[in-house]
Amino acid sequence: MTTSTTAATALRVQRIKPSPSTAAAQRVRELKAQGLAILDLTVGEPDFDTPEHVKAAAVEAIRRGDTKYTPVNGTPQLRAAIAQKLEQRHGLSYSADRIAVGGGAKQVIFLALMATLDTGDEVIVPAPYWVSYPDMVLANDGTPVVVPCPEAEGFKLTPRRLESAITDRTRWVILNAPGNPTGAAYTADELRALADVLLAHPHVQVLTDEIYDEIWYEPGRVPSLAAVEPRLNDRVFLTNGVSKSYAMTGWRIGYGAGSASLVAAVNTLQSQISSCPSSISQAAAAAALTGDQDFVRDCVAVYRGRRDVTVKLVEDIPGLSCT
Numbered sequence: 001m002t003t004s005t006t007a008a009t010a011l012r013v014q015r016i017k018p019s020p021s022t023a024a025a026q027r028v029r030e031l032k033a034q035g036l037a038i039l040d041l042t043v044g045e046p047d048f049d050t051p052e053h054v055k056a057a058a059v060e061a062i063r064r065g066d067t068k069y070t071p072v073n074g075t076p077q078l079r080a081a082i083a084q085k086l087e088q089r090h091g092l093s094y095s096a097d098r099i100a101v102g103g104g105a106k107q108v109i110f111l112a113l114m115a116t117l118d119t120g121d122e123v124i125v126p127a128p129y130w131v132s133y134p135d136m137v138l139a140n141d142g143t144p145v146v147v148p149c150p151e152a153e154g155f156k157l158t159p160r161r162l163e164s165a166i167t168d169r170t171r172w173v174i175l176n177a178p179g180n181p182t183g184a185a186y187t188a189d190e191l192r193a194l195a196d197v198l199l200a201h202p203h204v205q206v207l208t209d210e211i212y213d214e215i216w217y218e219p220g221r222v223p224s225l226a227a228v229e230p231r232l233n234d235r236v237f238l239t240n241g242v243s244k245s246y247a248m249t250g251w252r253i254g255y256g257a258g259s260a261s262l263v264a265a266v267n268t269l270q271s272q273i274s275s276c277p278s279s280i281s282q283a284a285a286a287a288a289l290t291g292d293q294d295f296v297r298d299c300v301a302v303y304r305g306r307r308d309v310t311v312k313l314v315e316d317i318p319g320l321s322c323t
């Protein structure tokens, strides 16, 4: 038997690359450590601090002794807080067994793909996309099917493009709205038109990544597919988290709501991977979701101001325009 000092990596690792955004963020950290002044636009990370009442809830959890394993799918308190948010925002009703909690939306999305993809299963990824989706699909033996969504179409998937991308092997469509990197979001009518296509293809599930749902500058709330078309409710895996809305990127709490069978499969994987997310972070996330929401409103007002300045600056550059 021969031994090797270099780890032989599996094909699934050879197929993917390290997350480009986290690699770029690391480079920024290194340059900042050298004293360079850098404006970091690499990852979607609020420059605000986590609200004080959220930090206090975490400290309280430590003092109470909530420092042990929790249920695999998160504490009942956190799942109740998530269910309450989905009910209040979208009128969607999720029982506790239809909610999965994980170490960030990123982990929840990864686990959902891991739980459902077999070799060669296809996942439709509208482009421009968050850099992680195709690699997450590849890491789980799936095939990303990238569908270009040009600026002329608002960087959005159209029913026609969706229809022509669906094959017998399609397992998922990923819909990220408001989307990273373009900010594009779908109106309820646009979602209904996509839903009409999806209703004709019952083998296709939809992973909605709603992590930026609070960062919304239009009146009302950004529409969510599961609410727009209740007949798709069990085929939609709605993912979200506290990272962006509550400046909690380091706490690593995200969640997914969908069919009980998918959530059970995600939980089975999680039980073998991390057992559960951090008990302390879960207490903090529950406080964020149920507590005072002024922080969110204040941050969005600041983001809106920055957005307005940026759009104007870009449009003042000859030859450039900004959707």
Ligand SMILES: Cc1ncc(COP(=O)(O)O)c(C=O)c1O
Pocket (backbone or CB within 6 Å): 043, 044, 103, 104, 105, 106, 107, 130, 176, 179, 180, 209, 211, 240, 241, 242, 243, 249, 252, 253, 254
């Ligand atoms: C579109 C999108 N989805 C998910 C995530 C991951 O969020 P979390 O911190 O909850 O893992 C990000 C983070 O940048 C993102 O941009």
